[in-house]
Amino acid sequence: MRPLRAADAAATRLYGWRHNPLHQTGTVAAALLGLLIVTGLYLLVFYRVGAPWQSVQRLQADPWLGRWIRSLHRFASDALVVAVVLHAWRLFAQARAWGPRALAWTSGVVLLTVLFISGWTGYVMVWDNFGAQLAVSGARLFDAVPVLSEPVRRIFAGDQAVPSVFFFLNLFLHVALPLAAAAGLWIHLSRLARPALLPPRPLLYAICGALTLLAIVWPSPLAPEAALLSISSQVPADLFYAFWLPWADALPPWLAWTGALVTFGIAFAMPWFTHRPRTAEWTPSVVDERSCTGCNQCPQDCPWEAITMVPREHAHGAQSAFVARVDPAHCVSCGVCAGSCAPMGVGPADRTGRDQLARLRAFIERSDTLARRPVAICCEHAAPAHVAPLMEHGAEVRLVPCAGNLHTSVIELSLRAGAPGVMVYTCAPRDCRGREGPKWLHERVYNDREAELQARVDRARVATAVMAPGDWAGTLAAWTQFSAQLAALSESATVPLDEQLGAICEPVPLEEEAR
Amino acid sequence: MTMSWSRRIAGLVVAGGVLILLRAGSLTPLRTAPDGTAMLRLSWSARPERIEQCRRLSDAELAARPQHMRLRWECEGRFARYLLRVSVDGRVLAADTVRGGGLRSDRPMHVFREYAVIPGERRVTVSLRRIDAEVRPDSVADAATAAGTGAADRETREGQERRVRRAEALPALVRMDSTLTVAAQRVVLVTYSSIAHRFVIKRPAVLAFFTTEHTEETEGHDKSVGVKTAHHAKDCVALAGPPRSCTPLWPSGCSPCAPW
Ligand code: HEM
Ligand code: SF4
Ligand code: SF4
Numbered sequence: 001m002r003p004l005r006a007a008d009a010a011a012t013r014l015y016g017w018r019h020n021p022l023h024q025t026g027t028v029a030a031a032l033l034g035l036l037i038v039t040g041l042y043l044l045v046f047y048r049v050g051a052p053w054q055s056v057q058r059l060q061a062d063p064w065l066g067r068w069i070r071s072l073h074r075f076a077s078d079a080l081v082v083a084v085v086l087h088a089w090r091l092f093a094q095a096r097a098w099g100p101r102a103l104a105w106t107s108g109v110v111l112l113t114v115l116f117i118s119g120w121t122g123y124v125m126v127w128d129n130f131g132a133q134l135a136v137s138g139a140r141l142f143d144a145v146p147v148l149s150e151p152v153r154r155i156f157a158g159d160q161a162v163p164s165v166f167f168f169l170n171l172f173l174h175v176a177l178p179l180a181a182a183a184g185l186w187i188h189l190s191r192l193a194r195p196a197l198l199p200p201r202p203l204l205y206a207i208c209g210a211l212t213l214l215a216i217v218w219p220s221p222l223a224p225e226a227a228l229l230s231i232s233s234q235v236p237a238d239l240f241y242a243f244w245l246p247w248a249d250a251l252p253p254w255l256a257w258t259g260a261l262v263t264f265g266i267a268f269a270m271p272w273f274t275h276r277p278r279t280a281e282w283t284p285s286v287v288d289e290r291s292c293t294g295c296n297q298c299p300q301d302c303p304w305e306a307i308t309m310v311p312r313e314h315a316h317g318a319q320s321a322f323v324a325r326v327d328p329a330h331c332v333s334c335g336v337c338a339g340s341c342a343p344m345g346v347g348p349a350d351r352t353g354r355d356q357l358a359r360l361r362a363f364i365e366r367s368d369t370l371a372r373r374p375v376a377i378c379c380e381h382a383a384p385a386h387v388a389p390l391m392e393h394g395a396e397v398r399l400v401p402c403a404g405n406l407h408t409s410v411i412e413l414s415l416r417a418g419a420p421g422v423m424v425y426t427c428a429p430r431d432c433r434g435r436e437g438p439k440w441l442h443e444r445v446y447n448d449r450e451a452e453l454q455a456r457v458d459r460a461r462v463a464t465a466v467m468a469p470g471d472w473a474g475t476l477a478a479w480t481q482f483s484a485q486l487a488a489l490s491e492s493a494t495v496p497l498d499e500q501l502g503a504i505c506e507p508v509p510l511e512e513e514a515r
Numbered sequence: 516m517t518m519s520w521s522r523r524i525a526g527l528v529v530a531g532g533v534l535i536l537l538r539a540g541s542l543t544p545l546r547t548a549p550d551g552t553a554m555l556r557l558s559w560s561a562r563p564e565r566i567e568q569c570r571r572l573s574d575a576e577l578a579a580r581p582q583h584m585r586l587r588w589e590c591e592g593r594f595a596r597y598l599l600r601v602s603v604d605g606r607v608l609a610a611d612t613v614r615g616g617g618l619r620s621d622r623p624m625h626v627f628r629e630y631a632v633i634p635g636e637r638r639v640t641v642s643l644r645r646i647d648a649e650v651r652p653d654s655v656a657d658a659a660t661a662a663g664t665g666a667a668d669r670e671t672r673e674g675q676e677r678r679v680r681r682a683e684a685l686p687a688l689v690r691m692d693s694t695l696t697v698a699a700q701r702v703v704l705v706t707y708s709s710i711a712h713r714f715v716i717k718r719p720a721v722l723a724f725f726t727t728e729h730t731e732e733t734e735g736h737d738k739s740v741g742v743k744t745a746h747h748a749k750d751c752v753a754l755a756g757p758p759r760s761c762t763p764l765w766p767s768g769c770s771p772c773a774p775w
Contacts, residue, residue, distance in 0.1 A: 014526040016518060075534075078541045133547055143627075149616030150560060151627040157558035159706045159717050206530075214534045220542060229702045229717065231552055237545035245545060 004093040008431070009470030017428035017468035019203045024430045025087035027199040028207060030185065032080040035208060037178060039073040044175065049167040052127040053225040060222040071215035074238070077119055079211060081240040084112055088267075094433060095274065099282070100191060100304060100330045102271035107188040109267045111181050118177035119241035121170045130235040130242070132156065132226030137248045144253030158228035191330060192435070193305045200430075281401065283349045284328035285337050291345025294320025297450040301340035303435035306330035334434035335405035339444060342451040344407060353407030353451070356400075360410055364417045369396050371418030374486055376479065377410070379403045379437065382427035382467040386475045393479055395423070403427070403464075404437025408444050408453035411462055421486040423479065425467035438466070460489055553634040553697045555603065557641060559707035560623045563615045564684040566647055567592025587670040588677075594620050595647045597685065602640045603632050612646060624685070626707075634699040641705050641714055642690040686712050688734035 004022075011020045021028055046066065048055035059066035088108060091097055097105045120138060124131045139152040155162055189195040198204055223236050237245060248256045266273075276282050287298075289312065299307040309322040324346055326337075331348075338347025344354040364370055376395035378387060379402055391397050396419070400406050403426035411422045424445070426438035442464060443449035453462065463485075465478035518526075569590040577585050594615045601609040608630045616622035632639075689707065691714040697703055704717040712733050 014522060014529055074541060075537060078537050082537070130545075149622050150625045153627050154558050154560065154625060157556060157627065157706070158702060158704050159558060210530055210534055214538060218538060220538075229704060231548050231554060231700045231702060233546065233548050233550050233552070233700065234544045235547055236542045239540045239543050239545075242545070245547075249547070 001093050004090060005469050008468075012428075012468050012470030017431070017466055017471055017474075018200065019206070020428065020431070020468075021199070021203060021207070022086060022090065023428055024196075024199045024203065025083045025090055027196050027430075028203070029080055029083040029087055030197050031199060031204055031207070032076050032083060033178065033182065033185075035076045035211075036073060036080065037182070039069050039076065040175070040178070042069050043073060044171075047125065047171065049164045049171055052125055052167050053222075056126050056128075057222055067219050068212070068215040071219035072212055074220050075211050075214055077122070078238065078240040079207070080115065081119075084108075084115065088112070092270065092274070095276070096332075096433065098271040098275045099278070100306070100332050103191055104188055105271050106268055107184060109264070109270075111184050111188060112267075113264065114177050114181045114184065116241060118174055118181070119238075121174040121177070123238065123241060125167060125170045125174055126222070127162075127167070127226050128223035129226055129232045130223050130237055132228065133232070133235050133237075133245065134242060135226075137245055141248055141253050141256055144257060156228055162228075191304055193303050194436070196430070278328070278333075281348075282333050284331040284333055285326045285335070285346055285348045287324045287326055288345040288352075289323050291341075291343045292320070292323045293343055293345075294322040294324070295342065295450065296322075296324075297342070298324050298337040298340045298346050301436070301440055302331075302337055303334060304330055304332050306332075307337060307346075334437070335402055336434045336437060336440060338405045339407050339440060340451060341407075344409075344451075347405070351401065351405055353409060356405075356407050356410050357413060360398075360413055360417075364413075368418075370414060372396075373419070374421040374423065374483065375414050375419045376423045376425060377403075377406060377414075378425040378467060379427045379432075381433055382425055383469045383472075383475065385469065386425075386467055386472055389472065390475065390479060393476065394483065395479060402432065402434040402437040403441045404432070404434045404439075406441060408451055411445070411453055412457050415457060415461055420490060421461040421463070421482060423482050424462075424464045425475065425478075426464060428466055428468045431468070438464075458489075460485065548700075551634060551699045553632050553699055554702045555601070555608075555630045555632050555639060555697075556702050556704045557599075557601065557626055557628040557706075558704060559709075560625045561685045561707050561709050562623050562680075562683050563594040563597065563620075564645060564687070565592055565680065566595050585669070586673060588673055590677075593647075595645045595685075596620075597624070598642075598644045598646050599626065600640070600642045600644070601628070601630065603630070604638050613643070632697055632703075634697050634701075636694060636696045638692070638694045639703065639705070640690070640692045642688065643685065643707075644690075645685070645687040683709060685709075686733050688732065689714060690732040690734075691716075692730040694729070 008020065008022050011022045015021065017023070042065070043059065046055055046059050056070070059070050061067075091101075091105070120134055124135045124138075136153065136156050139156060143151045143153055155166060189197075199207070221236070244256075244260070247259065251259070278284060285306070287307075294309065294312070296309055299305075299309055306327050307324050308327070310325045312319060312321055312323040315321060326346070333348045335348050335351045338344075338352050338356070341347070341353060344352050344357075346352065347355070349355075373394055373396040376390055376397045378390070378397055378399055380399040381402070387397050387399070403424055406424060411424070414422050424441060426432070426441060429438040432438055440449065444451060445453045445462060445464060446459070453459075463478070463482045465475070465482075467475045567590040569588045572580075572587055572589055577587065596612050596614045599609060599611060599613045600607065609628065613624055613626060614620040615624045685707075689712065691705065693716065695703060695716070706715050706717060707713070708715045713731055716729075
């Protein structure tokens with residue numbers, strides 16, 4: 001986690017949290033997959049299975065389009081591997097690889113494998129000396145598996161030209177596999193509500209532009225045609241796809257296979273290795289059916305589609321016919337539902353709106369600091385390193401697991417308890433472990449989304465800002481501006497907050513819950 | 516977060532660095548073989564000889580069989596195993612048994628071997644000798660049909676089929692003894708021609724080696740008449756100047772270094 005945070009901080013310093021590419025490796029990967037399909041379609045028009053290298057040579061000889069599109073296709077496929085590996089590393093480091101996310105993880109591992117195989121076929125298609133090396137090494141591994149009685153390597157012995165059907169098969173796989181990957185992406189994202197598929201426009205254009213620039217200014221050369229009766233002592237290898245080549249050639253095939261299968265097995269089984277007991281912060285959300293009014297808000301807000309509305313079993317009096325139900329197998333315990341429920345009837349144990357209010361009330365009874373200092377409610381994952389300096393700048397800091405968990409009544413109660421103002425710090429929206437925490441918080445505070453911050457609350461005393469590692473200046477600037485705004489308010493306005501707000505903050509009396 | 520110019524420039528420099536690393540990773544010179552290596556490659560597919568014990572069925576036995584199983588000659592047997600021996604300058608690189616593919620060894624024999632050799636003039640010997648004893652009572656079956664002892668059409672056809680199969684099969688011995696000049700970074704490919712029943716040396720497109728002496732031997736191929744044939748060709752002497760080589764494809768021996 002620490003290296004990830006350091007890398008995040010460095011990238012935020014350079015590009016700002018809005019365009020930090022490390023926050024959106026998944027969407028960058030999806031965008032690169034799209035770019036590969038587009039450039040690949042162009043190359044496909046010119047590729048000939050009967051004369052593979054010669055057709056690529058003709059493309060390479062065209063300085064206007066062919067050469068740089070070919071290079072762009074190559075560099076984008078390399079960038080794709082980098083993006084996917086970073087994406088997997090990020091999710092692993094953030095403990096987002098198990099439980100309900102297991103399907104996304106395991107399908108991701110399959111997607112990565114498909115990408116590697118597709119890259120393998122792509123390089124073999126060129127039929128330069130690197131492609132031949134990949135083909136021969138692959139055939140050597142394949143021959144170790146007792147499937148075919150005739151060794152595949154005989155195709156590359158050099159006694160006759162490699163048959164076009166071989167290149168046709170390669171071409172078929174090279175086209176079919178990325179299309180399968182695009183379809184596999186559907187499975188990969190099937191558990192997510194509203195998955196983001198593209199990075200923000202500026203980042204998308206910057207990445208595509210940078211790769212295009214590289215392809216134009218410094219295109220990839222074409223290596224000499226494969227000569228099967230010659231031995232190349234050196235080939236220009238693409239390490240993103242052929243990192244395994246030195247091992248595969250140096251190790252006995254069974255050991256190379258064992259290594260590959262064990263690596264795949266470990267990666268695939270990661271959700272089971274990293275599984276946590278579903279207690280404490282990992283308890284799934286539950287619905288208190290007595291409080292649920294059947295408003296259908298939490299199913300809309302849940303970023304993992306874990307909540308459905310079901311007919312209520314025993315409806316009493318004015319109770320709604322439908323009630324929310326959480327499927328624990330889909331719930332990742334993000335707590336976003338806790339902030340969505342006006343009557344505070346849903347959320348993971350100890351994190352419902354009611355729990356949040358009870359904790360705040362206990363604090364208010366214990367201490368009067370809230371009445372003296374503005375409150376900064378911070379997402380605990382956003383930038384832990386900013387918390388202490390923020391306190392030094394006069395903030396009364398309170399942590400929440402995710403800004404999307406925060407029930408707006410907590411903001412209201414804090415103000416009622418005398419806090420001059422409440423600032424909510426979220427993580428960078430594209431880096432939210434709850435996926436949509438900052439978005440829903442913003443909607444609830446400013447755009448009347450349930451459970452909205454009541455209209456009676458003075459918005460001038462409330463603010464939201466992003467707190468991202470590597471952007472202490474941004475955190476501080478938001479705080480300074482908010483403090484100045486509060487200072488200006490205290491000079492002009494003297495009207496105390498409505499004394500009766502307390503009653504409205506508590507939709508269901510706590511004593512009733514105890515009963 | 517507003518960006519200062521220094522940050523923007525640093526961002527561009529880092530992005531440029533990442534692109535350079537990406538390109539470097541995409542085109543890394545990878546060592547695949549040490550300099551000055553050469554290789555002897557054996558690659559072929561051939562049908563091993565079938566060694567079978569045949570018995571002529573009587574008319575009564577034939578009539579007792581279902582219609583689709585009425586073969587005059589009932590044969591049982593297996594496919595022969597061969598001893599593959601490879602040596603370079605007298606040093607034996609391989610001497611092992613090879614057999615037909617498939618679980619019952621009834622498929623063609625596929626050979627693919629590679630041996631690193633030191634470039635220079637090398638004497639390469641490759642031989643494939645049948646291990647299983649030459650019991651061939653089935654020749655009686657062929658002889659019977661060949662003699663046209665009044666057998667039915669089917670019997671004649673059966674005999675022909677057997678003869679064709681045998682003609683395609685590996686002979687009892689195929690041997691090649693060749694002194695070659697092997698160039699660095701080149702492969703000498705020895706393959707087997709199932710038409711000519713002999714080993715064939717393939718040359719790379721560029722000068723890889725030239726043959727200074729070449730002897731080959733095929734034994735027991737024409738089994739129906741039991742003739743032992745041997746080819747000795749010592750007529751390919753490499754000349755200075757443009758690269759020359761000979762590709763012995765026809766049983767008559769290699770034509771004297773035809774320019775290529
Ligand atoms: C072609 C390759 C891949 C693409 C294009 C891709 C893309 C994406 C996208 C767009 C998301 C959704 C982001 C969001 O809206 O929150 C996502 C989620 C996810 N990906 Fe990938 N991914 C790929 C490969 C992988 C790999 C190799 C792994 C892991 C081994 C992986 C693990 C995950 C997980 C666990 C999630 C769910 C995150 C969550 O629920 O919090 N992905 N992926
Ligand atoms: S905690 Fe709530 S919002 Fe989050 S996944 Fe579970 S049910 Fe959905
Ligand atoms: S938000 Fe609350 S009241 Fe509305 S459906 Fe969900 S649990 Fe029920």
